Amino acid sequence: MVARYIAVVLGITGTVISAQQLPSEPQRGFGASITGAFEGWYPNPDGSRTFLVGYLNRNADQPLDVPIGPNNRIEPGGPDLGQPTHFLPGRRHGVFSITVPRDFTSPDQRLTWTIVANGQTTVIPIRLHPDYLVSPFVDVAVKNTPPVVRFEENGRSMQGPVALLSGAATRTTAIGSPLSLPVFASDDAKYASGTMALPVKPPPPVRLAWSKYRGPGRVTFDNPQPPLDVLSGGGVNTPFSGKSMTTARFSEPGEYVLHVTALDYSGEGGGGEVCCWTTAMVKVVVTP
Secondary structure (H helix, E strand, C coil): CCCCCEEEEECCCCCEEEECCCCCCCCECCCCCEEEEEEEEEECCCCCEEEEEEEEECECCCCEECCCECCEEEECCCCCCCCCCEECCEEEEEEEEEEECCCCCCCCCEEEEEEEECCEEEEEEEECCHHHECCCCCCCCCCCCCCEEECCCCCCCEECECCCHHHCEEEEEECCCCEEEEEEEEECCCCCCCCCCCCCCCCCCCEEEEEEEECCCCEEECCCCCCCEEEECCCCCCCEEEEEEEEEEECCCEEEEEEEEEECCCCHHHHHCCCCEEEEEEEEEEEC
16 A cells, blocks of 8 residues: 555644644544545646545534635635535545646645634645555556446446536525435445455445535435445446435525545545545535
8 A cells, every 4th residue: 555644734833743644633522623634646647636635524523614715725726726615524535636737746846725623723735745646546456446426327427536616517406495316326346455354244335425515504415325226236346336316405595515425345535545436526506
């Protein structure tokens, strides 16, 4: 596995901490900080590079909204480079990506993501250090690949942690009206890596998780982790396809972004391998 390190700059003290994991501040119910998490970077065929970024919300019982601006900014080039404004409790792996041009080449060049939550400031650097090079589209051990996701049966396919606001699907609904959110997903159903023992009762080949990503009000999902009805396959190492359905309701009119993550057998964060999951976004205009 590629060695990875996360350097975290704590804006209050100016202290720089380098470690193989995020700072070990104990989780609290409320009142704790949020720290960005740089998962790694990968090159693109056109010479550009893409950074993969997640976060850690240390509040076990407090999802937080932090609008784009002084308290939620990525620089240079920001403050808005597509990061979330709604932060779920806990560790969220690779929820968005940032692509930089081919002339962004030096390990000394960097972006910084600053988050101020509950009066506490954290800042992380995002840079092209060789130790952060990852392979999110294929697992090097068994050639496992991320699930393929579509919002329509024959619609555009999405594969890998490539969620971008610019490429989000668009929907319109009204206050009080549930918005249907179908997902068609397929996967090679390879069991992660050779280091993982096959459990007696393995999880489903693909697991989905919906959440609010941005927006002015509350979003309530009928089921934020809807099961997939099997269309074909369904066993370990047997190609799988399935369909899920959930609905979302919105408490206020405005513009929202919803986020869905599709995990395969490798699980959260790819079991430490930074492969293989898929992310996608849906922009929703909610009318009164």
